Amino acid sequence: MTETARTVVFDAPGGPEVMHIVDRPVGEPGPGELRIRHRAIGLNFIDTYQRSGLYPMDLPHPLGMEAAGVIEAVGEGVTHLKPGDRVAYACQPPGAYAEARVMKADQVCPLPGSISFEQGAAMMLKGMTVEYLFHRTTPLKRGDTVLFHAAAGGVGLIACQWARSEGITLIGTAGTDEKCRLALDHGASHCINYRTEDFVARVRELTGGAGVDAVMDSVGKDTFEGSLDCLKPLGMMISFGNASGPVPPFDIGILGRKGSLKLTRPVLFTHLADHKTCQDMARHLFTKVLDGDVTIRIDQRFPLDQVVEAHRALEARTTTGSTILEP
Structure with a gap:
């Protein structure tokens, strides 16, 4: 039987209420792909732009650009990661609001052991945004x-x-x-x-x-x-x-x-499209965290099935620091 994963999708643009959870099949990774089991998922304003229709998408579509977890399998040609590796990512296409997914491997980055999954999920999109703002713009x-x-x-x-x-x-x-x-x-x-x-x-x-x-x-x-x-x-x-x-x-x-x-x-994903640049940016960010220059503050946590409430809080600007979803 094909394994499934609880995944947040939306069928039409609108407010937070258009999101719902479905069980989606998760198959084996193909060439250049991997399968990841998420341990924590990041919440970002770009998710609300996509959900609202400000950034149009083919529908129905899953949401989420950022997460951290463990590699379960890798496809042919993936050399920088292997099953069992701790990883984090921020990348296109959306689909991180899920228990697990198959995705391209190029923008998935090894996560140092001293950085937690929660920190990884809360820091990749936001931290690499800061990296390009201060060093590449x-x-x-x-x-x-x-x-x-x-x-x-x-x-x-x-x-x-x-x-x-x-x-x-x-x-x-x-x-x-x-x-x-x-x-x-x-x-x-x-x-x-x-x-x-x-x-x-x-x-x-x-x-x-x-x-x-x-x-x-x-x-x-x-x-x-x-x-x-x-x-x-x-x-x-x-x-x-x-x-x-x-x-x-x-x-x-x-x-x-x-x-x-x-x-x-500028757009973060233009920088991340190149594998080497993406990995370099991630390493720079990890170094800032490991050296104590940057602390990742997580002020809100929501179970995945409370994603509607999480989006409402973000859009009402009642949140501070980072927000994560727990699969």
Whole structure:
């Protein structure tokens, strides 16, 4: 009999309620593939973009981009992993919200024994996002200043620690004083409560009117224009998410008028598409964790069958740090 695995799927775009659990067959891995038994699953904003239809997908489709577990079998040609290995990954296509799955092996990474499955599931997508923001998007050096929105979220808390370890001044934003304190505790040099302060005016004050070298903005529509106003001339605007909705069309000439600004809209999975780059990024992230520069904070845990409640909490912005699902 073909083995099955409980898997979260959705049949039509919509709110969290469109997700449901089905038993899906899990077969043997083919060439370049492996079968993994998940021990912990990561929850990310991109999952809500896919579920809502912001990022269209062929339906029905499973969800989830990030998990950690144990290899059960490998197909022909897989040389960097073997059955019994502890692993973690963040990659396309979605399908991590499951007890087990068969998937391509290239973006699955060996997980050091001193890093737990929960940490692995909570850190791969978020941590490698921070890795490419700080090391592969625009040149940043010790002494530079960046503005980082949503600094108390899963990506943000890693970014605060990463910046501190690199000697970079990070000015964060968050929606409550409690979240601001959390960002400061994790290495942010300053944190602005955007509900009670004008973050543009505060950034200008903190930088003596100069502005920041780069903005790292996963919020999107609500912060985009203000973020541009926080940059110094020739500064880099990195728009890497849409938590408040996609950035609407705008006149590209505004970049010139505001100081010859640069703008990029990077995607993690472009970097991860190359096997060597993916493995290098993962090793860099693991080194940061093993050296104590970055601690992975997991503030919410939900059983897999409570995935609807998990998505509602994430979209309501009531979560801090990382959230995992337990298969």
